[in-house]
Amino acid sequence: MVEEMTRDTWRIALAQIDPTVGDFSGNVRLIRERAREAAQLGAHIVAFPELVITGYPPEDLLLKVSFIDAARRALHLLLDAIPDRVLIVGVPWVESGILYNGAAILARGEIVAVVPKHHLPTYGVFDEDRYFARGSHTFRFLWGNLRFGVTICEDIWYPIGPASSLATRGIDLLVNINGSPYHRGKWIQRQVMLQTRAADAGCYLAYVNMVGGQDELVFDGNSIVLDPNGTILARGTSFEEDLIVVDLPITRVLSSWLHDPRRRWLARAESQPALPVVDREIPLPVPGEQLPPLPESVQRPRTPLEGVAEVYQALVTGVRDYVRKTGFRTAVIGLSGGIDSSLTACIAADALGPENVTGLSMPSRYSSRHSIEDAEELARNLGIRFLIVPIEPVHRVFREVLAPLGNQPEEPDVADENLQARIRGTILMTYSNRFGPIVLTTGNKSEMACGYATLYGDMAGGFAVLKDVPKLLVYQLARYRNSISPVIPERVFVKPPSAELRPNQKDVDTLPPFEILDPLLELYVEQDLSREELIRHGFDPEIVDRVIMMVDRAEYKRRQAAPGVKLTPRAFGRDRRLPIANWFHG
Amino acid sequence: MVEEMTRDTWRIALAQIDPTVGDFSGNVRLIRERAREAAQLGAHIVAFPELVITGYPPEDLLLKVSFIDAARRALHLLLDAIPDRVLIVGVPWVESGILYNGAAILARGEIVAVVPKHHLPTYGVFDEDRYFARGSHTFRFLWGNLRFGVTICEDIWYPIGPASSLATRGIDLLVNINGSPYHRGKWIQRQVMLQTRAADAGCYLAYVNMVGGQDELVFDGNSIVLDPNGTILARGTSFEEDLIVVDLPITRVLSSWLHDPRRRWLARAESQPALPVVDREIPLPVPGEQLPPLPESVQRPRTPLEGVAEVYQALVTGVRDYVRKTGFRTAVIGLSGGIDSSLTACIAADALGPENVTGLSMPSRYSSRHSIEDAEELARNLGIRFLIVPIEPVHRVFREVLAPLGNQPEEPDVADENLQARIRGTILMTYSNRFGPIVLTTGNKSEMACGYATLYGDMAGGFAVLKDVPKLLVYQLARYRNSISPVIPERVFVKPPSAELRPNQKDVDTLPPFEILDPLLELYVEQDLSREELIRHGFDPEIVDRVIMMVDRAEYKRRQAAPGVKLTPRAFGRDRRLPIANWFHG
Structure with a gap:
């Protein structure tokens, strides 16, 4: 039986970690380490993100019995992690043959309860109605005088x-565990x-989010703890693993x-349809100990990233985790001397280390001199490897071989422009394979959206950074x-954007100015x-029609594009599939 | 007021048509034509498939206000199609700001009601919880002595x-309208x-399905009418547009x-939670006329396709509609003299007409003599155009250009094998662009599943037929x-499958025998x-491990593949996106 005792100040820890989809042993190891670290810091409750055991989003792996089973076994490996404390972890959970997105509450080597998620997001990048049933009840946990509840992501x-x-x-x-992209x-x-x-509930609210990249999603962390007035007590960092430990005096x-x-x-609750709430006692004595003082490193304030710095870090995180989680270590980039490939190289060097990045300059008969110079200067500034492979010999022979098919103009047509891009794509992929x-x-979003890109050419690759x-x-x-640090040559900023696939080509020959x-x-x-609303916003009808036509027609190209970091809630529809996971059987 | 009158035999028509997503004017024209044809045949009720006005599946176009609005306007264009009959058409429908997947019942120039879909599929290729709310009621329609209901697809x-x-x-x-892939x-x-x-409901059941290809889905038609015992009264054809007209004596x-x-x-209905049923009168007099005899062409029996013939027709339908609905007219195929490209050429010729198909033979230094001969014989037998573009000159120059990067073996490595496939992909795409x-x-499913294919090489193209x-x-x-008709040379069936990317290469060097x-x-x-279950099925553990490894790793490649016809309820997860549609604003 639980000893009767009370304490006013309870210490909670939020573990903002970066799991990998399907890597059960790695995720369990991460959770055990962070849980013990938190317990050593005196935390009574340690909470981890949504579906942390499987990684998020596991997508169609949730349809495999063996995957659900592996998740259950992994959960059991956590029972003895901090048996005299409360551990909260997200896990897919089967009850009566129905799958729920659950939060398991572990204490004294037992699963005290698994709280089912109630609101299942099925919009944007989310697809939870595809897999889970919604919970029809919730639990209130009683630990001496502490009463707490657990909800999952969308529920809040x-x-x-x-x-x-x-x-x-x-x-x-209220502890809310999240996988919030x-x-x-x-x-x-x-x-x-x-x-x-928090103010509506009139209680402490501890929000723990995942961090890191998984496929095309990036999780930003930014976990947060609020008091019953909604005042912020503590934060986690942006885009980095973190452990947030906070003392909560419950008299408050x-x-x-x-x-x-x-x-x-x-x-009186007469205003709302209440979900059944089942009380569950935590089978542990109320901790009687004095809380150890928290080290400075834990208490230091965190400032969330904002604006362009936030976006930059999101891209670095996305590249770093995509490359790592798919089993690569190094990257190669075609460097044109333009702004897009220059920025991509910077992000890659910051994500993977310059020693793991190679820039390939692939000049053609239409490349200007500064293209190679600017690319080389950037590579030197960044400290990445730089190689030159001219495409002219291949381009010439391709033209010879294709000439008998007819209709090949001297000045490049669209087919010839794409041919040059495809030769470059082939060189990059051969380099990658070897x-x-x-x-x-x-490619950037503006050009990709308009189809100003070559399928199997500059769109060929493993990850579309921009x-x-x-x-x-x-x-x-x-x-x-x-x-x-000034790594991109100044000339790259001032020269007009150009694909350099025919003489004197400029992006604005095809696209409206980027400011529009x-x-x-x-x-x-x-x-x-709609078209009419866009025109009411003051855009030139001719430009509106042209852009709508380009975007709608480019759908065909976009669906072939490599995945990349999402910076917006909805980009180009969705490109869903089984995640790239460390999920191997046996 | 409705005249009081009864009649025993009611005539219903099911219009099994092939709409195009986003082509509102084309879909309305199709519906009007078929509705009038049915009315001339004496039909009292004419039913069309689910979401026939927008085409199915409209996917994220359903998130555009202007798209929903265009669907509503299209529905109003149908009000005067057959005003003295009942017309049932599927349409997305907003009520109180909430979107439903609806069946509109039109009569006397009015929308009598819009029945909301209740069960929203969100599995396999379906995603309806992403867009629609579930209906909380349904309607029973009363037309003199005829009582009928309408449900939508999954509801049944x-x-x-x-x-x-x-x-x-x-x-x-009970009329059930469908978009059933x-x-x-x-x-x-x-x-x-x-x-x-039908036997459970104890009433006539009229099931109308869509037909034709839309993106990677194919709808097979196979509409069907059953009597209250579940006996089949009439069928629609497989994979072709059809109009099924049946007389229903309701005394039965x-x-x-x-x-x-x-x-x-x-x-007493005590056994089930009943949905509220709202009665609605059809504002038309009961038709008093003698029914005209149905022409022989309407009454002829239809035999559904089965087995391999069914699959072949599904593939032809998928290619024909994908090519037509994306605005192409002709196709080009790389002919290797192997069984896969031979079959693809047959399907393309049957779908588009041989005069619209070109076969390109692209021999390399590793191609055997029979590769070109067999390809040429096939092309001659099919009556398609045949061209030869040797890749050796391009391959040689690529190798020269890549040599300085190092590590290029004399015998081809995987990079060199892929290089050959990419040269072919580039030639095909240049031909396409020009x-x-x-x-x-x-590529076939067995090889694609195992990643035995080259990204941006043989996987490059607009539609993956196999x-x-x-x-x-x-x-x-x-x-x-x-x-x-014997078009594929006999030798193509007997030679062992080979990619011919290095000397004496055979598929079975890399893959287990296809029989396993x-x-x-x-x-x-x-x-x-799972692995364990596969071994329990009697497969060699070594082969099981190798195949699982290949399939899981090939996920990365597959997600880049072009869409193709689905022959199974679930293939490789899903590759969803905005559909390829005729949807242009203004």
Whole structure:
């Protein structure tokens, strides 16, 4: 039986870690290490992110019995990690033959309960209705005088659901575990929502998020702990693993209830359909010990990244984890001397270390002199390897071989422009196959959206670093990177963008100026505005029609493109599939 | 007011048509034509497939306000199509700001009601929870003495839901409108289920399905009408547009109720949670006329395709509609003299006409003599154009240019093998860009599943015809095609499969024999069995491990592959995106 005892200050730890989909043993090791570290720091409760045992999102691996079974076995390996503390981990969980997205609460070597997720996101990058059933109840955990509840990710975004049912019943702490993907500025949106939820629930709110890249998603961390007024008590870092440890004096909760006039009304719960709340006792004595002082390193304040620095770090994180989790170590990039490939090389060097990056200059008969010079200067500044492979000999022989088929003009037609891009793609892929680096592609979102790219040419590669970065943001990111150390030659910023696939070619021969194109794409692609609405926004009807035509027709090309980091909630529809995982049987 | 009158025999027509996603004016024209034709044949009710106005599946186009609005306007264009009859058409429908997958019932120039879909499939190729809310009620329509209900696709697959609620209330006819994609032998599965549902509901059941290809889906038609005992009254054709017209004497329904002991119990409906059923009168007088006799062409019996013939027709349909709906007219195929490219050429010639197909032979230093001879003979037999482009000159220069990068062996390594495939891919794509045909790729499912294919090489193209066809089935399909007319040279069947990318290469050097590989892939990829279960099935553990490793690693390649026809409920996860549509604004 549990000893009767109370304590006012409870210490909670949020472990903001970077699991890998399907790497059960690696994920279990990460969780055990972080859990023990937290316990040594005196934490009573240690919470990990959503589906941390499998990694997130496991996608169609959730349809394999052997995968679900492996997750269950991995959970059992955690039972003895910190048996005298409470451990909260996300795990897929079968009950009566039905699969739930669960939060397992472990204590004293037992699974005390598995809380089912209630609100299943099925929009944007999410697809949870494809796999999971929604929970029809939730639990309130009682540990001496501490009453706490656990919810999972989407559950906290709804004003009504398990969180409000728990709040009505009365809790001191709500732990919300997450796999919440990054998009630009999302943490602010989350923080505002969480401040409201904490104040609505009138309890502490501990929000723990995943960190790192998985396939085309990046998780930004930015975990956060709030008091019953919605005041921020602590934060996790952006894009890095972290352990957040906070002391929660629970008298503060009763105090806030006494001061909040809404409590008297909410207590009756007549306003909302309440989910059944089942009470569960934590089978542990209330810890009686004095809490050890937290080391400075744990207590240091964290400032979330913002603006262009945030985007840059998201891209670095995405590249680093994609390359690592797919088993590559090195990367190769075609360097044209333009702004896109220059920025891509910077991101790759920062993600993988310059010694692991190779830049390939592949000049053609149409390349200007500065293309090679600028590429070489960038490579030298970054400290990456630099190689030159001229494509002219191959291009010439291709033209000879294709001439008998007819219709080959002297000045390059679109077929010949694409041919040059495909020769480059082939050289990069051959280099990759022979020497092992992943090919990083360099196309930006503005050009990709308009189909201003060559399928199986510059779109060929393993990861499209700038797939979701519009051209104007490419320039901002390059300026930002140069402000840290000036690696990109100044000329790269000032020369007009060009594919250099025919004499004197400029991007603006085909595309509207990026100052017009980028905001237009944002409204058409991201916000799904119609032609008429775009024109009402003041865009030239001729440009609107041209861009809509290009974007709609480019769909065919885009669906063939390599995955890349998502910077926005919805980019180009979705490209879903089984994740790239460390999931091997046996 | 509706005149009081009754009639016993009602005539229903099912219009099994092939709409195009986003082509509102084309779809409306198709619907109007078929509706009038049916009305001229005396039909009282004419039913069209699910979401026929937008085409199916519209995917993320459903997130555009302007798309939903265009669908609503298209529906209004149908109000005067057959105003003195009942027209049933699938349409996305907004009520109180919420989107439903609806069936609009039109009569006398009015929208009598829009029935919401209740069960939303979110599995396999389906994603409806992403867009739609589930209906919370249904309608029973009263037209004089005729009582009928309408359900949508998935609704009929559940034993409990709107169909059972309507049956409990009492109806003479249940119309089920569908966008049900083809997989092998699915029509039998459907037919068995529908026979049970008709007998359970104790009423006529009219099941109308879409036909034709849309992106990687193929709809097989096979519409069907059953009597209250589940006996089949009429069928639609497989893979072709059709109009099924059937007379339904409704006294038959009362008779079946009197004979079915379950009715006495079911009438109380105490056994199931009933959905609210709202009665709606059809604002038309009961038609008093004698029914005109149906022409022989309408009454002729249809035999559903089965076995290999069914698969072959699915592939022809998929190629024909993909090419047409994406705006191509002609196709080009790399002919190696092997069985895969030979079969692909047959399918293309049958789908597009031989005059619209070009075969390109691209021999290398490793090609055997018979490769070109067999390809040429096939082309001659099929009557397609045949061209030869040797890749040796390009291959040689590529090797010269790449040599300084180091590590280039004399005998080809994997990089060099892929290089040859990429040279061919580049030639095909250049031909496509210059002369306009779509590139059809030729890889089969067994090789694609194992990653025995070159990304941006033989995987480069617009449509992967055999993407979901295992190698042994390729041989069966080729034999079937030759039984119609002997076009594929006999030698192609007997020579061992080879990529011919290095001297004396054979597929079985890398892959297990297809007699083992194909059933193993079926169990691992389609049925998600674990390593242990596969070994229990009697497969050699060494082969199981090798194949699992290949399949899991090939995920990276597969996600880059062109879309193809699905022959199975679940192939390689999903590759979803905005559909290739005729959807242009303004």
